[in-house]
Amino acid sequence: MTRIAVLNGPNLDRLGKREPEIYGSATLLDLENTLRERFPKVEFEFFQSNSEGALVDKISQLADSNYSGIVFNPAAYSHTSIALLDALSGAGIPTVEVHISNIHVREEFRHHSYTAGASLAVITGMGQKGYEYAIDFLLNR
Numbered sequence: 001m002t003r004i005a006v007l008n009g010p011n012l013d014r015l016g017k018r019e020p021e022i023y024g025s026a027t028l029l030d031l032e033n034t035l036r037e038r039f040p041k042v043e044f045e046f047f048q049s050n051s052e053g054a055l056v057d058k059i060s061q062l063a064d065s066n067y068s069g070i071v072f073n074p075a076a077y078s079h080t081s082i083a084l085l086d087a088l089s090g091a092g093i094p095t096v097e098v099h100i101s102n103i104h105v106r107e108e109f110r111h112h113s114y115t116a117g118a119s120l121a122v123i124t125g126m127g128q129k130g131y132e133y134a135i136d137f138l139l140n141r
């Protein structure tokens, strides 16, 4: 069975409540259930943390397991975290970075993503559907 990890960074635990006009009205649990339904043959590992270190630890744990891909929304850490960039580079697992909003039409500090430097592809601005497109890409590339 294909194993894919879906990782979400800070404040994405508040999906559905947090600025729904930007991030959508479905909660993180709704999103995870949608992905499970849409891809019944995939074995998912879902992980969300508000802490950079916990995300680094999770990525290194995945590196030592048998994962075919990571779908990662590092949220605000995209714009700041060399530690997460290094973790992803060291893990060697094909990763697609997802942003629900289009980071390029928002504040300038969101335009650059460090973590994108270790990702195969970036999906930004396609709403929560972006996670589905990312999984589709990982399964069919």
Ligand code: DQA
Pocket (backbone or CB within 6 Å): 010, 011, 012, 073, 074, 075, 076, 077, 078, 098, 099, 100, 101, 102, 103, 110
């Ligand atoms: C985000 C965009 C980031 O700039 C922001 O800090 C987030 C969410 C997105 O999914 O659009 O928390 O990654």
